[in-house]
Amino acid sequence: MVPMPKKPLPVVDECCSVLVEPIDEDTATELAKGFHALADPARLRLLSLIAAQPAGEVCACDLVEPLGKSQPTVSHHLKVLYEAGLVDRDKRGSWIWYRVVPDRLDALRAALAPALPVG
Amino acid sequence: MVPMPKKPLPVVDECCSVLVEPIDEDTATELAKGFHALADPARLRLLSLIAAQPAGEVCACDLVEPLGKSQPTVSHHLKVLYEAGLVDRDKRGSWIWYRVVPDRLDALRAALAPALPVG
DNA sequence: CCTAGATATCGGCGAACGTCGATACGTTGT
DNA sequence: ACAACGTATCGACGTTCGCCGATATCTAGG
Numbered sequence: 001m002v003p004m005p006k007k008p009l010p011v012v013d014e015c016c017s018v019l020v021e022p023i024d025e026d027t028a029t030e031l032a033k034g035f036h037a038l039a040d041p042a043r044l045r046l047l048s049l050i051a052a053q054p055a056g057e058v059c060a061c062d063l064v065e066p067l068g069k070s071q072p073t074v075s076h077h078l079k080v081l082y083e084a085g086l087v088d089r090d091k092r093g094s095w096i097w098y099r100v101v102p103d104r105l106d107a108l109r110a111a112l113a114p115a116l117p118v119g
Numbered sequence: 120m121v122p123m124p125k126k127p128l129p130v131v132d133e134c135c136s137v138l139v140e141p142i143d144e145d146t147a148t149e150l151a152k153g154f155h156a157l158a159d160p161a162r163l164r165l166l167s168l169i170a171a172q173p174a175g176e177v178c179a180c181d182l183v184e185p186l187g188k189s190q191p192t193v194s195h196h197l198k199v200l201y202e203a204g205l206v207d208r209d210k211r212g213s214w215i216w217y218r219v220v221p222d223r224l225d226a227l228r229a230a231l232a233p234a235l236p237v238g
Numbered sequence: 239c240c241t242a243g244a245t246a247t248c249g250g251c252g253a254a255c256g257t258c259g260a261t262a263c264g265t266t267g268t
Numbered sequence: 269a270c271a272a273c274g275t276a277t278c279g280a281c282g283t284t285c286g287c288c289g290a291t292a293t294c295t296a297g298g
Binding site: 040042069070071072073076077093094095 | 255256257258259260264265266
């Protein structure tokens with residue numbers, strides 16, 4: 001069994017946007033963790049590379065070269081994305097395949113939704 | 120004249136989502152700056168407090184107490200939000216009024232939009 | 239002018255971050 | 269058992285961050 005880093009997927013409990021009403025500290029902390037995972041160019045590009053795969057998933061070994069960072073660095077960033085619940089992983093033999101978790105991204109996107117959905 | 124910190128509103132040039140196709144380094148860096156501004160509980164709460172005002176704007180002096188941080192700290196976070204283009208400001212006498220800039224938030228939200236809009 | 243209030247800047251502190259080389263772990267195939 | 273490969277962890281480094289007290293700057297009113 002792979003020793004899980006921490007617990008993935010806390011998932012924002014709030015249903016609505018930050019812009020609708022003042023959020024409490026706990027919600028703010030939770031959302032901040034999510035945005036923090038997106039607040040790095042390398043992680044955004046990793047997320048983009050994973051999402052761009054036709055099969056919807058990609059081996060970690062195929063992410064090192066296109067990202068242009070060392071293997072430990074890529075591993076580190078993938079861990080951050082995973083612990084933030086933005087990507088899921090699947091071990092097959094020696095390889096680990098990553099794919100995007102749409103729900104978590106949707107939750108962060110919803111947090112930025114305007115107060116009035118549409119005129 | 121107030122000495123402007125830097126230049127506000129770089130605004131993401133990309134029209135589409137990170138999830139659609141692999142983004143280049145410049146786009147990633149630009150988006151990362153935006154998400155970085157959101158990657159802090161204090162700033163998220165500030166943004167939420169500003170957006171929650173019925174008048175759509177609020178004096179900075181009315182943000183110190185509800186945030187529960189020192190005045191220099193609040194000033195610092197407001198500066199970060201301003202330089203990220205997430206809020207705009209308006210000086211009236213001794214007071215400075217802040218309001219949310221929806222466009223910038225929309226751009227960040229769009230960057231998280233799924234590849235296929237709807238079924 | 240002087241005072242009082244609002245805001246920004248400065249300087250410093252401890253903590254967290256991004257990065258990499260070296261290394262350990264786990265799997266595959268010989 | 270061994271070698272080769274993919275991956276994770278460790279240790280260290282310089283940088284950035286969040287925070288605050290002290291201080292400077294600006295404005296309004298006596």
